[in-house]
Amino acid sequence: MEKICGAVRLSPESSTTARLLLPLTRNLSRQHGVVSFNRLVGVRLPHRHLTSLTALTTHCSPSPSPLVSASVATETSAIVIDGKAIAKQIRDEITEEVSKMKNAIGVTPGLAVILVGDRKDSATYVRNKKKACESVGINSFEVRLPEDCTEQEVLKFISDFNDDPSVHGILVQLPLPSHMNEQNILNAVSIEKDVDGFHPLNIGCLAMRGREPLFVPCTPKGCIELLHRYGINIKGKKAVVIGRSNIVGMPAALLLQREDATISIVHSRTKNPEEYIREADIIISAVGQPNMVRGNWIKPGAVIIDVGINPVEVSRNLWSFASYLIISLTASVATETSAIVIDGKAIAKQIRDEITEEVSKMKNAIGVTPGLAVILVGDRKDSATYVRNKKKACESVGINSFEVRLPEDCTEQEVLKFISDFNDDPSVHGILVQLPLPSHMNEQNILNAVSIEKDVDGFHPLNIGCLAMRGREPLFVPCTPKGCIELLHRYGINIKGKKAVVIGRSNIVGMPAALLLQREDATISIVHSRTKNPEEYIREADIIISAVGQPNMVRGNWIKPGAVIIDVGINPVEDTKSPRGYRLVGDVCYEEACKVASAITPVPGGVGPMTIAMLLSNTLVSAKRIHNFQ
Ligand code: NAP
Numbered sequence: 001m002e003k004i005c006g007a008v009r010l011s012p013e014s015s016t017t018a019r020l021l022l023p024l025t026r027n028l029s030r031q032h033g034v035v036s037f038n039r040l041v042g043v044r045l046p047h048r049h050l051t052s053l054t055a056l057t058t059h060c061s062p063s064p065s066p067l068v069s070a071s072v073a074t075e076t077s078a079i080v081i082d083g084k085a086i087a088k089q090i091r092d093e094i095t096e097e098v099s100k101m102k103n104a105i106g107v108t109p110g111l112a113v114i115l116v117g118d119r120k121d122s123a124t125y126v127r128n129k130k131k132a133c134e135s136v137g138i139n140s141f142e143v144r145l146p147e148d149c150t151e152q153e154v155l156k157f158i159s160d161f162n163d164d165p166s167v168h169g170i171l172v173q174l175p176l177p178s179h180m181n182e183q184n185i186l187n188a189v190s191i192e193k194d195v196d197g198f199h200p201l202n203i204g205c206l207a208m209r210g211r212e213p214l215f216v217p218c219t220p221k222g223c224i225e226l227l228h229r230y231g232i233n234i235k236g237k238k239a240v241v242i243g244r245s246n247i248v249g250m251p252a253a254l255l256l257q258r259e260d261a262t263i264s265i266v267h268s269r270t271k272n273p274e275e276y277i278r279e280a281d282i283i284i285s286a287v288g289q290p291n292m293v294r295g296n297w298i299k300p301g302a303v304i305i306d307v308g309i310n311p312v313e314v315s316r317n318l319w320s321f322a323s324y325l326i327i328s329l330t331a332s333v334a335t336e337t338s339a340i341v342i343d344g345k346a347i348a349k350q351i352r353d354e355i356t357e358e359v360s361k362m363k364n365a366i367g368v369t370p371g372l373a374v375i376l377v378g379d380r381k382d383s384a385t386y387v388r389n390k391k392k393a394c395e396s397v398g399i400n401s402f403e404v405r406l407p408e409d410c411t412e413q414e415v416l417k418f419i420s421d422f423n424d425d426p427s428v429h430g431i432l433v434q435l436p437l438p439s440h441m442n443e444q445n446i447l448n449a450v451s452i453e454k455d456v457d458g459f460h461p462l463n464i465g466c467l468a469m470r471g472r473e474p475l476f477v478p479c480t481p482k483g484c485i486e487l488l489h490r491y492g493i494n495i496k497g498k499k500a501v502v503i504g505r506s507n508i509v510g511m512p513a514a515l516l517l518q519r520e521d522a523t524i525s526i527v528h529s530r531t532k533n534p535e536e537y538i539r540e541a542d543i544i545i546s547a548v549g550q551p552n553m554v555r556g557n558w559i560k561p562g563a564v565i566i567d568v569g570i571n572p573v574e575d576t577k578s579p580r581g582y583r584l585v586g587d588v589c590y591e592e593a594c595k596v597a598s599a600i601t602p603v604p605g606g607v608g609p610m611t612i613a614m615l616l617s618n619t620l621v622s623a624k625r626i627h628n629f630q
Contacts, residue, residue: 067093077387081226081305090225091136098137105475110139111169112161116154116180117147122173141167146485158421165313171193174247183472195222198333200472206254207509207515211444211461220252223284223305224259232282232303234259236530240276241265242293243286244518246469248307252284254468257526262537264525265518271296275540276523325375340599341490342566344483347490348609352397352534355616359398362620362629370623371400372430372456372615373422377409377415377441383434390432392548393612399619402428412441414547415451423451429626430456430619435508453626456618458482459508467515475625476618481513483610484545486521493543493564495520501541502525502588503534503554508513508567517543536556556592563601565593568607605620 102108110181111133115126126142133140143157154172161167170193176182186198194202197215205211228235239261243249261282266273276296277283285293286307298304372394376387387403394401404418415433422428431454437443437469447459455463459477466472488495500522504510514524522543527534535558538544544565546554551571559565569587586603594600599608624630 004195012372017497018444020080032249043565065621066275067518081230083222083226086226086229087267089229090566091132093452094138095136102137108139108166109136109169110141110167111171112141112143112164113155113168113171113173114143114145114157114161115131115173115175116145116149119175122175122555125306126173130575139166147177151184154180154185158185159548162188162193169191169193172587193513197251200469201462203246203254203468204250204461204463206251206258207468208461208510210507211507216255217247217251219248219286219307220284223360224255226305227282227303231306232284233236234261236262236532237281238264238279239282239284240264240266240280241284241286242273242277243288243307244470245286248286249284250468250470252307254471255410256282256284258529260528260530262525262527262531264537266523267521269519269521270523271497339565339594340595341594341598342487342491342601342606344487344606345609346602347487348483348613350490351486351610351613352393352619353621355399355613358620362627363398364628366627366628368623368627369400369427369429370430371402371425371620372432372619373402373404373425373428374432374434375404375406375415375418375422377406377410378438380436383436387434390612390615393616394619397616399616408438412445415441415446419446419449423449423454426626428454430454430615430621432457432615454622456615456622458512458618464507464512464515467512467519476622477516477614478508478512479614479618480509480514480547480607481545482614482618483607484513485516486614487566487601487607487610488543488564491598495522495543498542499525499540500545501525501527501537502545502547503538504547504549504568506547513545513547513568516619517545518584544588548587550587551585552587552589554588554593556596559588559593559596561596562598563596565597567601568606569604570603570608 038557098109111129113126113129115122130140130142142201145153145157154176158170158172161170170189172189174182176185185289186196187200189199189348191197191199191201191214194215195218197203197206197213197217200482202213202215205213206216224234229600234256239253239256241249241253241256241263244253244267245264250264253265255367257263264276264280266276267304270276274294277293277297278299280299280302282303282305283293283298284286284305284307288308290308292308293304293306336382359370362421365530372390374390376383376388391401402422406414406418415437419431419433422431431450433446433450435443437446448461450457450460452460452475455476456479458464458467458474458478463474463476465475466474485495495517500514500517502514502524505514505526505528510526510528518524525537525541527537531537535555538558539552541560544559544563545568546565547568549569549571551569553569554565565588567586567588567590569585571585571587572582573585574581575583584604586601586606588600590600590602
């Protein structure tokens with residue numbers, strides 16, 4: 001196993017301002033096509049740092065025994081990541097780029113800062129940001145409003161800055177006075193000028209694969225920048241983020257996962273956080289609890305990015321290997337146990353019955369029938385079957401369905417025209433574009449065109465962003481992961497405080513499933529194709545949601561006795577005995593797992609029927625919301 005040597009610390013206040021300036025220049029490059037942001041990112045570590053890191057690495061035994069490593073660790077002196085120096089380097093690069101831009105097109109980047117109230121700390125932050133702007137040649141605009149001003153006044157300034165061509169970034173200093181709705185205010189900042197990266201649309205794109213946020217929140221971006229500039233490899237590493245706040249923990253975890261780390265997110269409801277931390281190659285701590293992370297919680301050689309306001313003192317002589325986790329669970333331990341079979345078909349029927357009743361109530365009370373529009377492009381047989389099933393399901397509960405079938409070679413514009421018509425049609429409360437689309441179409445453009453109020457699939461990045469953020473509520477949650485959680489709820493399975501592993505990180509299942517579990521206070525780890533030894537994570541889990549698409553990948557001896565398994569996988573395997581020549585199996589080897597787990601979904605008949613039930617539920621919820629019907 002490759003080891004990272006040398007614990008690394010970031011002093012908390014080190015590069016805050018540089019982190020803010022980076023997205024601002026990036027924004028300008030987008031608007032004016034001049035500044036090359038990549039140059040900033042591509043700069044390598046100063047030679048002396050590389051040398052010391054390499055020297056430390058060679059001290060490590062390639063596969064250290066605990067004892068050897070412990071002694072290695074005590075001799076090793078951690079490299080201190082010098083955030084101040086890196087921030088200066090970045091500011092120098094920005095100064096050069098800003099000047100180039102002025103000379104080339106006569107444009108000076110501009111940052112507007114809005115400060116409400118008279119908190120001393122906020123005033124200091126704003127003053128520092130202003131000074132930093134001046135130092136690199138960026139214009140700064142400042143608005144100070146009294147503590148008792150109204151939300152409308154703040155919104156008016158934001159709107160003016162949104163329209164002002166000399167402003168390229170807008171920052172509202174947090175926290176706002178308690179009588180203001182932070183969400184309304186942050187959402188009002190134009191997405192193109194959201195240099196803080198806090199808009200849920202930016203967060204949604206950060207969470208989704210294949211999407212690129214316009215901006216990434218400054219502090220977590222700074223953490224990753226430090227790892228990059230110190231040449232620290234992230235891919236394939238075990239990373240733990242401590243804290244799940246909207247501004248640091250959550251986006252830091254998403255950024256690490258984008259770089260192919262396997263992440264676990266520890267928070268205040270996590271039992272025994274040290275168990276996760278001891279396993280990590282990279283730790284980003286954003287808790288604000290002084291000295292919470294102790295030396296003997298740290299794997300020797302781990303890289304530590306300490307974002308805490310109270311710097312954590314990591315004393316090297318406390319490093320110890322005494323608490324390595326020993327995993328010795330085998331299927332044989334629990335051969336006597338027979339798992340409860342989670343009957344998705346029965347639960348889905350129960351939900352459909354409830355929906356039928358609600359739809360009928362709504363018709364009688366206000367004369368409105370919920371309506372679902374489905375757009376199918378091309379003639380894939382599986383897609384046609386899914387659409388047919390959705391239509392049938394709508395009929396069975398009394399929801400109207402509208403179907404548009406377009407030929408494989410139709411244009412993106414034609415699809416967009418139908419979406420636009422459905423967006424405007426008051427009898428349609430949900431719009432679903434059957435995926436996959438033909439390859440000549442841009443899926444992102446098409447899904448983004450669906451009105452957020454009718455996005456019953458929950459795939460719009462704004463919905464995903466709200467799902468990822470604490471204190472935000474998505475209008476819709478993607479159907480399959482919602483169905484998984486619904487099964488856990490209806491079987492009375494407690495999620496809070498549990499260890500949950502999600503296998504797979506797709507936009508439609510894995511990623512939103514993990515976000516949902518975390519919203520319910522599970523401590524999540526997300527395993528994907530770049531995870532080394534996935535079984536190590538899976539063996540620790542109380543709840544496993546698997547969405548991989550690999551038949552029988554998860555074996556019985558990968559499962560902790562008593563774990564709950566939700567198997568989303570639907571995989572055809574050859575079966576000569578079946579009239580179709582194949583049968584469907586899950587990602588989890590059912591025959592083995594049902595002897596170890598306490599509850600398990602079968603395939604078929606588990607998660608599958610729940611997806612359509614959740615689609616019907618989302619359509620009903622949408623109709624109720626649009627017509628304000630309780
Ligand atoms: P997907 O987009 O192909 O994503 C698969 C995920 O699994 C990826 O994140 C991938 O990692 C990860 N993965 C692949 N091989 C792995 C391995 N050996 N170890 C660990 N992780 C691995 O698939 P999806 O759309 O999420 O669907 C997953 C499964 O669920 C499929 O069988 C699908 O048919 C089924 N499904 C069922 C329903 C339902 O209603 N029941 C709905 C949707 C999907 P990378 O990200 O690194 O590539």
